[in-house]
Amino acid sequence: MAVNDATLAIDVHGLTKRFGDKTVVKGIDLQVPKGIIFGFLGPNGSGKTTSIRMMCGLLTPDAGEGMVLGLNVLTQAPEIKRRIGYMTQRFSLYEDLSVAENLSFVARTYCMSDVGDRVARALAELGLAHRSTQLAGTLSGGWKQRLALAACMIHEPDLLMLDEPTAGVDPEARRAFWNEIHELAARGVTVLVTTHYMDEVERCHEIAYLSEGRIVARGTPKTVARTSGLKAVSIHGPDLMALAPRLRMLPGITSVAALGAELVVSSADADALTAAVASLEDGRYRMTEVDPTFEDVFVELTRRVGTGDKNHGEAAA
Amino acid sequence: MSPWGCAWSPLRALIIKEFIQMRRDRMTFAMMIALPLMQLLLFGYAINTDPKALPTVIVAGDSGPVTRDLISALQTTGYFKITGMADGPAEADRMLTRGYVQFAITIPQDFERKYARGERPQILIEGDATDPSAISGAVSAANLAQNWLVDGATKGALAFAEGRPRGFEVVVHRRYNPENITQYNIVPGLIGVILSQTMMIITSIAVSRERERGTLEALLVMPLRPLEVMLGKIIPYILVGYVQVAIILVAARYVFQVPIQGSILLLSAMTIIFIAVNLAVGFLFSTRAKTQLQAVQMVFFFFLPSILLSGFMFPFRGMPQWAQWIGSALPLTHYLRIVRGIILKGSGIGDLYIHLLPMTGLLVVIVVGALLWYRRTLD
Ligand SMILES: Nc1ncnc2c1ncn2[C@@H]1O[C@H](COP(=O)(O)OP(=O)(O)OP(=O)(O)O)[C@@H](O)[C@H]1O
Numbered sequence: 001m002a003v004n005d006a007t008l009a010i011d012v013h014g015l016t017k018r019f020g021d022k023t024v025v026k027g028i029d030l031q032v033p034k035g036i037i038f039g040f041l042g043p044n045g046s047g048k049t050t051s052i053r054m055m056c057g058l059l060t061p062d063a064g065e066g067m068v069l070g071l072n073v074l075t076q077a078p079e080i081k082r083r084i085g086y087m088t089q090r091f092s093l094y095e096d097l098s099v100a101e102n103l104s105f106v107a108r109t110y111c112m113s114d115v116g117d118r119v120a121r122a123l124a125e126l127g128l129a130h131r132s133t134q135l136a137g138t139l140s141g142g143w144k145q146r147l148a149l150a151a152c153m154i155h156e157p158d159l160l161m162l163d164e165p166t167a168g169v170d171p172e173a174r175r176a177f178w179n180e181i182h183e184l185a186a187r188g189v190t191v192l193v194t195t196h197y198m199d200e201v202e203r204c205h206e207i208a209y210l211s212e213g214r215i216v217a218r219g220t221p222k223t224v225a226r227t228s229g230l231k232a233v234s235i236h237g238p239d240l241m242a243l244a245p246r247l248r249m250l251p252g253i254t255s256v257a258a259l260g261a262e263l264v265v266s267s268a269d270a271d272a273l274t275a276a277v278a279s280l281e282d283g284r285y286r287m288t289e290v291d292p293t294f295e296d297v298f299v300e301l302t303r304r305v306g307t308g309d310k311n312h313g314e315a316a317a
Numbered sequence: 318m319s320p321w322g323c324a325w326s327p328l329r330a331l332i333i334k335e336f337i338q339m340r341r342d343r344m345t346f347a348m349m350i351a352l353p354l355m356q357l358l359l360f361g362y363a364i365n366t367d368p369k370a371l372p373t374v375i376v377a378g379d380s381g382p383v384t385r386d387l388i389s390a391l392q393t394t395g396y397f398k399i400t401g402m403a404d405g406p407a408e409a410d411r412m413l414t415r416g417y418v419q420f421a422i423t424i425p426q427d428f429e430r431k432y433a434r435g436e437r438p439q440i441l442i443e444g445d446a447t448d449p450s451a452i453s454g455a456v457s458a459a460n461l462a463q464n465w466l467v468d469g470a471t472k473g474a475l476a477f478a479e480g481r482p483r484g485f486e487v488v489v490h491r492r493y494n495p496e497n498i499t500q501y502n503i504v505p506g507l508i509g510v511i512l513s514q515t516m517m518i519i520t521s522i523a524v525s526r527e528r529e530r531g532t533l534e535a536l537l538v539m540p541l542r543p544l545e546v547m548l549g550k551i552i553p554y555i556l557v558g559y560v561q562v563a564i565i566l567v568a569a570r571y572v573f574q575v576p577i578q579g580s581i582l583l584l585s586a587m588t589i590i591f592i593a594v595n596l597a598v599g600f601l602f603s604t605r606a607k608t609q610l611q612a613v614q615m616v617f618f619f620f621l622p623s624i625l626l627s628g629f630m631f632p633f634r635g636m637p638q639w640a641q642w643i644g645s646a647l648p649l650t651h652y653l654r655i656v657r658g659i660i661l662k663g664s665g666i667g668d669l670y671i672h673l674l675p676m677t678g679l680l681v682v683i684v685v686g687a688l689l690w691y692r693r694t695l696d
């Protein structure tokens with residue numbers, strides 16, 4: 001039931017979306033405390049964008065209910081829209097308007113009284129002041145992302161929904177972006193963000209991992225990694241490229257990934273990993289136990305959904 | 318951020334945005350101005366021309382000096398170019414049907430005798446009236462051809478018919494299009510047709526373009542009311558509509574010499590309703606269309622009956638009852654009566670409100686329909 005818990009920015013239950021006869025989001029529950037950065041993760045097509053759209057009131061859920069900022073998702077969409085900022089995955093500002101014109105347009109639609117000041121400030125923060133008259137359509141991909149981000153924050157929303165805000169953005173700008181997100185969170189803004197960059201996962205306070213329309217793991221990044229039960233071993237030695245396919249053939253191995261001069265073998269099955277390592281005990285290889293990467297963890301979580309083994313991640317919450 | 322303090326801000330934002338986009342999209346802007354001009358010139362001139370030397374076949378049931386003189390008199394008018402003689406009505410009919418000739422002129426068997434007695438024999442002019450404008454000039458010329466006869470080589474016949482007016486009667490059959498539409502009817506009507514077409518297309522594209530370019534998602538997540546979105550798409554283009562009206566009126570007056578009898582001010586005032594109706598229809602379609610192409614197709618679905626059943630192409634009273642009913646539901650029908658009334662008859666508001674009321678009613682229905690149909694979501 002939608003109980004109004006004032007400490008939660010998002011509190012939705014059983015959200016479901018069907019397109020035709022395909023159920024794309026299968027009853028997700030999501031609780032996001034106020035003032036945190038929440039990573040919404042999952043492979044392509046797992047239903048992240050669809051879920052966000054439902055929470056913004058852009059898509060009508062086929063089932064489920066809930067509150068966003070204490071407002072009912074099903075009945076109070078107009079009020080929700082006023083208080084959230086949503087950065088779409090696809091660039092959705094006007095390409096035939098200039099940078100400044102786009103920002104003014106957005107500021108005016110939100111009834112901002114000091115449009116000029118806000119636009120000037122946003123341009124300065126963005127480092128876009130010298131390009132304010134450039135048409136948005138002629139910006140490079142990364143700059144478009146930054147403009148879109150500035151546009152969705154211009155009305156100072158309490159909740160930001162950012163759908164892959166850093167896709168195509170260079171490392172320096174990504175760092176600047178994450179620093180700003182943390183500053184916003186410190187000021188009490190809640191941020192829900194999707195990403196495919198694994199290094200960004202650790203910068204979230206909490207994450208939920210979506211696979212085929214279901215949340216299969218959630219918690220802090222560390223808990224998710226730990227409860228996946230994944231173990232990893234890094235192998236140094238000669239002729240690793242020949243070794244890799246042999247290891248992949250072994251039962252219970254999640255992934256074998258070449259990372260520079262080492263091979264990282266991971267598995268949720270500690271015994272299988274021990275067995276695999278034992279098969280190599282001929283002295284030519286040096287082995288060390290390492291923390292599994294998030295990439296490995298997510299590959300493992302996705303694999304389990306594929307094989308119908310769901311008894312791991314969900315318990316992590 | 319009180320609801321009143323910013324009542325106009327979102328709408329203003331939308332209107333400014335639309336104007337900037339219009340200014341940047343030179344091609345579309347040029348089309349909005351050039352399209353009506355081109356249509357007007359094409360339509361207007363095709364109608365305004367007074368075609369001469371039209372191919373004509375003669376079915377001569379008689380022969381003699383009067384008949385010969387009549388034929389040469391017809392040629393002299395300049396409207397008829399006799400391309401041959403038909404053996405009989407069947408052959409003439411075939412030539413007419415196939416479009417080899419514009420006219421078939423039948424001179425009856427006892428033409429010479431009746432003419433001489435002053436019995437005013439009839440000659441039959443059958444004209445291919447699929448292009449009505451081609452006919453009127455020629456028909457009046459045929460009547461005038463009598464003068465040449467009287468002045469010409471018929472002096473011999475004069476002696477037989479003292480005191481009786483001699484001459485013949487011209488019977489005209491306008492084939493394939495019994496009604497006759499005058500050019501004056503069409504140029505004012507073009508205001509309605511051109512406005513209807515461009516206005517509907519503009520708004521129908523305006524929303525589906527947002528959908529196609531992906532900007533609709535951002536627009537929908539903003540706190541905009543459907544009415545604001547709709548007005549934001551309509552208000553900027555009312556101005557464009559007026560530019561079009563001005564172009565057509567100037568051309569009607571100075572290029573086609575259509576006399577404007579009534580008040581331009583009254584016409585402008587009533588035109589705003591018609592422009593708004595068409596913009597609303599376009600908006601209505603765009604709420605359903607997935608792409609710009611679909612939107613334009615829907616517009617033509619509406620535009621075609623508008624042209625055919627509004628009284629623009631065919632006289633309204635000549636249409637079957639069911640067609641008149643459909644026609645009454647089309648805004649163009651009522652606007653045509655208004656615009657023809659003002660321009661041709663000099664009608665005032667007292668004559669026209671009966672046409673204004675149904676048009677306003679349609680505006681209300683369509684606006685309400687569009688608002689109900691407008692989806693605030695991407696579903
Ligand atoms: N309007 C729609 N009509 C039909 N199917 C849709 C529609 N929108 C999304 N889908 C389908 O729903 C599924 C989930 O899409 P969604 O965009 O939510 O995934 P995602 O997790 O955001 O993926 P990505 O990481 O690639 O952005 C996909 O299989 C997609 O094809």
Ligand SMILES: [Mg+2]
Nearest residue numbers: 048049089163
């Ligand atoms: Mg997505």
